[in-house]
Amino acid sequence: TWNARRPEGRPVQVSVNVSGRYFRDALFLESLRRRFKQFPEVLPQHLCLEITESIVMYDLDLSRSILREAHDLGVKIHLDDFGTGFSSVEVLQGLPVDVIKIDKRFVARLGSEPGAEELVRTLTLLGKGLASDVLAEGVETQTQLEGVRRFGCTYAQGYYFARPLSPQEAEAVMSDPGRTFLPPAPADGAPETG
Numbered sequence: 001t002w003n004a005r006r007p008e009g010r011p012v013q014v015s016v017n018v019s020g021r022y023f024r025d026a027l028f029l030e031s032l033r034r035r036f037k038q039f040p041e042v043l044p045q046h047l048c049l050e051i052t053e054s055i056v057m058y059d060l061d062l063s064r065s066i067l068r069e070a071h072d073l074g075v076k077i078h079l080d081d082f083g084t085g086f087s088s089v090e091v092l093q094g095l096p097v098d099v100i101k102i103d104k105r106f107v108a109r110l111g112s113e114p115g116a117e118e119l120v121r122t123l124t125l126l127g128k129g130l131a132s133d134v135l136a137e138g139v140e141t142q143t144q145l146e147g148v149r150r151f152g153c154t155y156a157q158g159y160y161f162a163r164p165l166s167p168q169e170a171e172a173v174m175s176d177p178g179r180t181f182l183p184p185a186p187a188d189g190a191p192e193t194g
Contacts, residue, residue, distance in 0.1 A: 012174065015048040015078065020055040024062060029069050036073070044074030048099070051077065053085030056095065064095060071096035079131065083123045092130050100127030102148075104138020104158070111143035117151075124151040 022028060036044060049070060056063040056079065067077055078099040079092070083106055102123050109116035120136070127134035136148035139158035148156050165173065 011043070011046050013046050013048060013076070015050050017050045017080070018055070020052075020058060023051060023055055023066065024059065029066060032070060032073065032075070045076065048076040048078050050080045050101070052081045053079060053083075053092075054081070057085055057091070060091060067096050071098075078135070082127055083119075089126055089130065095130070097131040099133045099135050099155070100131045101135045101137050102127065102153070107136050107138045107144055107148065107158070108140070110147040111141065117147060120147060121151045124148075124153055128152070 025031075036042060051063075051067070056067075071077055076098045077096055078101055079095070079097045080101045081103045082100045084103050102120060106116070106120050106123060110120060124134050124136075133154035134152070135155040135157060136144075136153040137157055139145050139148060139156045139160045141160060144158075145156060145160055
């Protein structure tokens with residue numbers, strides 16, 4: 001694993017999109033536990049499970065139970081595609097979610113559609129009420145980045161920073177502290193990127 005080979009520097013946090021079928025599988029949690037035992041150098045807090053809002057809503061009681069157990073292991077939980085499902089804020093409140101990810105369809109409208117700014121601002125405020133951090137997906141332009149910064153998103157990701165990297169390219173970026181795909185950080189404490 002990357003973290004086992006990186007004695008210095010920040011550990012790598014890996015996000016994994018989890019399908020509804022796998023998430024609801026009776027062996028899902030046992031599989032997680034078994035993998036952590038098999039690879040003790042991989043710490044649970046370096047794994048992020050990305051679960052879509054619609055998967056969570058398919059069976060809320062089961063989802064709540066699975067998410068709590070995974071979170072208790074130390075795994076980070078990201079609620080993906082926020083704003084695209086049919087859930088209410090009341091239903092999502094209390095779920096063990098670390099990061100809310102605002103869907104890229106909303107971010108893509110920033111700077112080009114009337115009302116887009118208010119929508120993303122509102123989703124950011126709602127997200128912060130449900131989790132400690134909010135991530136804006138699909139940032140592709142400076143205008144979009146400035147918008148999500150202004151609204152208080154904690155993180156941003158998208159092609160503005162980098163296209164998807166192969167494992168070899170990612171390794172090169174991680175092992176060369178001078179090489180980066182990120183724009184200069186603003187002086188006003190705006191969101192981290194990645």
